[in-house]
Amino acid sequence: MDIQETIKIMLKGVNEHTQISDIEEKLKKVSEENRPLRIKLGLDPSAPDIHLGHAVVLRKIKQLQDMGHEAIIIIGDFTGMIGDPTGKSKTRKQLTRQEVEENASTYKQQIFKILDESKTTLRYNSEWLSPLTFKEIIELSAKCTVARILERDDFKKRYEAGQPISVHEFFYPLMQAYDSVVLKADIELGGTDQTFNILMGRNIQRDYGQDPQITLFMPLLEGLDGVEKMSKSLGNYIGINEDANTMYEKIMKIQDEMIIRYYELCTDVHPDQITEIQRRLSSGENPKNVKMELAKEITRLYHSEELANKAEEHFKSAFQMQVAPEDVAEIVIEDANNVNELLDKILLSGKYASKGEIKRLFLQGAVKVDNEKIIDFRDLKLKNDSIIQIGKGNFYKIKMK
Amino acid sequence: MDIQETIKIMLKGVNEHTQISDIEEKLKKVSEENRPLRIKLGLDPSAPDIHLGHAVVLRKIKQLQDMGHEAIIIIGDFTGMIGDPTGKSKTRKQLTRQEVEENASTYKQQIFKILDESKTTLRYNSEWLSPLTFKEIIELSAKCTVARILERDDFKKRYEAGQPISVHEFFYPLMQAYDSVVLKADIELGGTDQTFNILMGRNIQRDYGQDPQITLFMPLLEGLDGVEKMSKSLGNYIGINEDANTMYEKIMKIQDEMIIRYYELCTDVHPDQITEIQRRLSSGENPKNVKMELAKEITRLYHSEELANKAEEHFKSAFQMQVAPEDVAEIVIEDANNVNELLDKILLSGKYASKGEIKRLFLQGAVKVDNEKIIDFRDLKLKNDSIIQIGKGNFYKIKMK
Numbered sequence: 001m002d003i004q005e006t007i008k009i010m011l012k013g014v015n016e017h018t019q020i021s022d023i024e025e026k027l028k029k030v031s032e033e034n035r036p037l038r039i040k041l042g043l044d045p046s047a048p049d050i051h052l053g054h055a056v057v058l059r060k061i062k063q064l065q066d067m068g069h070e071a072i073i074i075i076g077d078f079t080g081m082i083g084d085p086t087g088k089s090k091t092r093k094q095l096t097r098q099e100v101e102e103n104a105s106t107y108k109q110q111i112f113k114i115l116d117e118s119k120t121t122l123r124y125n126s127e128w129l130s131p132l133t134f135k136e137i138i139e140l141s142a143k144c145t146v147a148r149i150l151e152r153d154d155f156k157k158r159y160e161a162g163q164p165i166s167v168h169e170f171f172y173p174l175m176q177a178y179d180s181v182v183l184k185a186d187i188e189l190g191g192t193d194q195t196f197n198i199l200m201g202r203n204i205q206r207d208y209g210q211d212p213q214i215t216l217f218m219p220l221l222e223g224l225d226g227v228e229k230m231s232k233s234l235g236n237y238i239g240i241n242e243d244a245n246t247m248y249e250k251i252m253k254i255q256d257e258m259i260i261r262y263y264e265l266c267t268d269v270h271p272d273q274i275t276e277i278q279r280r281l282s283s284g285e286n287p288k289n290v291k292m293e294l295a296k297e298i299t300r301l302y303h304s305e306e307l308a309n310k311a312e313e314h315f316k317s318a319f320q321m322q323v324a325p326e327d328v329a330e331i332v333i334e335d336a337n338n339v340n341e342l343l344d345k346i347l348l349s350g351k352y353a354s355k356g357e358i359k360r361l362f363l364q365g366a367v368k369v370d371n372e373k374i375i376d377f378r379d380l381k382l383k384n385d386s387i388i389q390i391g392k393g394n395f396y397k398i399k400m401k
Numbered sequence: 402m403d404i405q406e407t408i409k410i411m412l413k414g415v416n417e418h419t420q421i422s423d424i425e426e427k428l429k430k431v432s433e434e435n436r437p438l439r440i441k442l443g444l445d446p447s448a449p450d451i452h453l454g455h456a457v458v459l460r461k462i463k464q465l466q467d468m469g470h471e472a473i474i475i476i477g478d479f480t481g482m483i484g485d486p487t488g489k490s491k492t493r494k495q496l497t498r499q500e501v502e503e504n505a506s507t508y509k510q511q512i513f514k515i516l517d518e519s520k521t522t523l524r525y526n527s528e529w530l531s532p533l534t535f536k537e538i539i540e541l542s543a544k545c546t547v548a549r550i551l552e553r554d555d556f557k558k559r560y561e562a563g564q565p566i567s568v569h570e571f572f573y574p575l576m577q578a579y580d581s582v583v584l585k586a587d588i589e590l591g592g593t594d595q596t597f598n599i600l601m602g603r604n605i606q607r608d609y610g611q612d613p614q615i616t617l618f619m620p621l622l623e624g625l626d627g628v629e630k631m632s633k634s635l636g637n638y639i640g641i642n643e644d645a646n647t648m649y650e651k652i653m654k655i656q657d658e659m660i661i662r663y664y665e666l667c668t669d670v671h672p673d674q675i676t677e678i679q680r681r682l683s684s685g686e687n688p689k690n691v692k693m694e695l696a697k698e699i700t701r702l703y704h705s706e707e708l709a710n711k712a713e714e715h716f717k718s719a720f721q722m723q724v725a726p727e728d729v730a731e732i733v734i735e736d737a738n739n740v741n742e743l744l745d746k747i748l749l750s751g752k753y754a755s756k757g758e759i760k761r762l763f764l765q766g767a768v769k770v771d772n773e774k775i776i777d778f779r780d781l782k783l784k785n786d787s788i789i790q791i792g793k794g795n796f797y798k799i800k801m802k
Contacts, residue, residue: 078535081536081539129535130534130535130536131535132535133531134479134530134531134532134533134538135482135531137535137538137569138482138569138572139569141567141568141569141571141572142567142568142569143567144567144568145565145566145567145568146547146551146556146560146566146567146568146570146571147560147563147565147566149568150547155547159547159548162548164546164548165546165547165548166542166543166544166545166546166547167542167543167545167546167547167550167571167575168538168539168540168542168543169547170542170547170568170571171539171542174568
C-alpha cells in the first residue's frame with residue numbers, strides 16, 4: 001500500500017505522534033525488508049471490562065492490520081503485579097497472580113471482537129521479565145535517571161505533595177520500555193496518559209542499539225456526558241460486550257458535537273468518508289440521522305449487520321418513533337430565530353383554527369420534534385430536515401431557506 | 402561478661418549509636434538465647450588498601466570478638482557492581498567481576514591482621530543478591546519510598562543540583578539493608594557516612610519481621626594532618642600493611658591533640674586506661690612520651706611486641722635521639738613564660754661563660770629540646786619533663802614549679 005495512504009489512516013484521530021518524516025522512514029524500512037510493521041500494545045490486566053474508550057487503540061491497530069501489519073498484544077501480567085501508577089495519586093495494590101490471570105483471560109475474549117486474530121500475537125510479559133536477573137535489572141535501571149522518572153506528571157505531583165511513591169513503582173516505565181526491546185517493536189500505541197512510558201521505550205530501545213519505535217498517542221474518549229473520560233466508574237461508558245440494542249441506544253445519547261469524534265475514534269470508517277459526513281453536518285443535515293448511522297455502524301462492528309439493523313428497528317419502536325411519510329409536507333423557514341414564522345406556515349395548512357390551538361397542542365404534549373416532545377413552543381430550535389409531528393398523523397419537514 | 406562492661410567497651414570512640422536501652426535489651430536477648438551477637442560489617446571492595454581509618458570499624462569488631470561475639474564480614478561483591486554512591490557527586494563506574502574478586506582477595510589478606518579469624522565468617526553478598534528474582538526485588542523495593550531515599554544527603558544534593566542519579570543507585574541502600582535481613586544481623590557497624598544505609602537495614606529488617614539490628618557509627622579518623630579524613634589519595638594515611646618502622650614513625654607525626662583520639666579509635670586499650678592516659682597528659686606529662694607509647698602500641702597490634710620495640714629503637718637512633726642520663730640535672734622553672742629564667746639557671750651550672758654564649762650555641766644548632774633542634778632560644782616552650790641537650794653531653798630536665 002502507498003505510504004501516504006498508510007499514514008493517512010494511521011493518523012486518523014491520533015492526538016500526538018512521532019514526526020511524519022520518521023514514520024515515513026520506518027515504513028520504507030519495513031517495506032524494504034519486506035515485512036509487516038510490528039505493532040505493540042500493552043494491556044494492563046487490572047480493568048478487564050473493555051469499553052469504547054479502551055477500544056480506541058484496538059481499533060487503530062485493526063485499521064493497521066487491515067493494511068497488512070501485525071500486532072503483538074502484551075498482557076502485562078508481570079507489570080500488573082506492580083500496577084501502573086500512571087495518573088494514580090497513590091501506590092496501587094499489587095494484583096495476585098490469580099487475579100492477573102483471570103483478568104487476562106477476560107481480556108482475550110474481548111479483544112478479538114476487534115482485532116484480526118490471524119495477525120495478532122498475544123504475549124505475557126512475565127515471559128521475559130520474570131527471568132531477568134538482578135544484574136540485568138541493574139543494567140536496565142542504570143540507563144535511566146531518577147530525575148527523568150520524577151518528571152512524569154503523576155510522580156512529580158505526588159513527590160511535590162509529599163505523597164509516598166514506592167521505589168518499585170519506578171520499575172513500571174522501565175519494564176514497559178524493556179518490553180519494546182524484547183519485541184523489537186516498530187510502533188507502540190497508547191492513550192495520551194501513556195506518553196511518558198511509551199517514549200521511554202524509544203530511549204531504552206536506542207540504549208539497546210535498536211531503531212526506536214514510532215509512537216502514536218490516541219486521545220482519551222469522552223463518555224456519554226461528552227465531558228469526562230469514558231469510565232466504568234463514572235457510568236458514562238459503552239461496553240463492547242453490551243448487547244446490540246443497549247449499544248445502539250447508548251450511542252444515540254451522545255451529544256451532536258461528539259459525532260465526528262466517535263466516527264474517528266470508534267469506527268474504521270475511512271478518513272475521506274468522515275470528511276464527507278462532516279460536510280453533511282455543516283450543511284445543515286439533521287444530526288439525528290447521522291447519529292443513527294453512527295450507532296448502526298458501531299453496533300455492526302461489535303455484533304453484525306443483521307443485529308445492527310434490528311437494533312435500529314428496536315430503537316425506533318421502543319422510542320415510538322413515527323416515520324414521516326415519503327411525501328411529507330415541507331415548510332420553508334426564512335428566519336431560523338423566528339418560531340412564529342413556523343406557526344404561521346403550519347396555520348396555512350388549514351388543519352388548525354388558530355395559532356392559539358397549535359400552541360395548546362404543544363402544551364398538551366401532542367407535538368414532537370425529531371421524536372422529542374416539546375411542551376413550550378418557544379423552546380423549539382429550527383433545524384434543516386427536522387420533522388415536526390402534531391398528533392398522530394400530521395408531519396412537517398423543515399427546510400431552511 | 403557483664404552487660405555494662407560490654408557496653409562500655411562497645412561504645413568507646415563511637416560517634417552515634419542506637420539508644421542504650423535498646424542495646425541492653427539486645428544484649429539480654431542474645432544472652433538468654435545463649436549465643437554470641439552476630440556483628441555485621443559490609444566492605445565495599447573498591448578500595449583494597451586498608452589504612453588505620455578503615456581499620457577503626459575492624460578494631461571495634463575485634464574488641465567485641467574478644468568479648469566472645471562473632472563477626473560476619475560481607476564482601477560486597479554484588480553491590481560493588483553498582484558502587485555505593487555515598488558521598489560521591491556522580492554515578493560511579495561499575496566494577497567488573499574480575500576487579501571485584503581481585504579487590505576482595507586483597508581485602509581478605511588484610512582484615513585478618515585485625516580480626517579473630519576463628520570468630521569471623523566471610524560472605525559474599527552475591528550469594529543471596531544474585532539469585533533474587535525480579536519479583537523479590539519488586540517486593541523489596543516496594544518497602545521503601547523514593548522520598549525516603551532522596552533524603553540521603555548525597556542524593557539530595559545531586560538531585561537538587563540537577564546532577565544525574567541513575568535509578569540503579571537506589572538499589573544500593575536496599576541491597577545493603579537486605580544483607581542484614583539475610584544474615585539476621587544483631588548489630589551493624591559503619592562509618593558515619595554509612596548512617597543512612599545502615600539505618601535502612603533496621604527498617605527493612607522490621608518489614609521482614611525481624612528484631613532490628615543495633616547500629617554503631619564510628620567517626621571518620623583524621624589523617625596525619627589532623628584535619629582531613631585519612632585517605633590514600635590525600636597522602637595523610639598510615640596503611641596497616643606498612644612495615645613496623647614506617648608505621649611507628651608516621652604515628653609519631655600526628656599532632657598532640659590527636660593522641661587520645663588515636664588511642665580510642667586505633668587501639669584496643671581499655672577505656673579506663675585511656676582515661677588514665679588523658680589524666681597524665683592533662684597533668685603536664687610530655688606528650689612525646691605518650692605518643693611513643695601509642696606508636697609502640699599500634700605497631701605491636703599490626704606487627705609484634707618485638708618489632709614494635711625494634712621500631713622504637715630505630716626511631717630513636719634514626720632521629721639521633723640521645724637519652725638523658727638517669728641522674729640528669731633538673732632545673733626548676735617558676736614562670737613557664739620566661740625563657741630567660743631557664744638561661745639564668747643553666748648559667749648557674751657553671752659550664753658556660755655567659756647567657757650570650759648559650760644563645761650562640763642555640764644559633765649554631767647545638768641545642769635540642771626533646772630531640773628537636775631549636776635555633777632561636779625565644780622559640781623554646783617550657784614544658785615539664787622536657788629534656789634540654791646542649792652539645793653532646795650536657796642534659797637538663799625541666800621541672801615546672
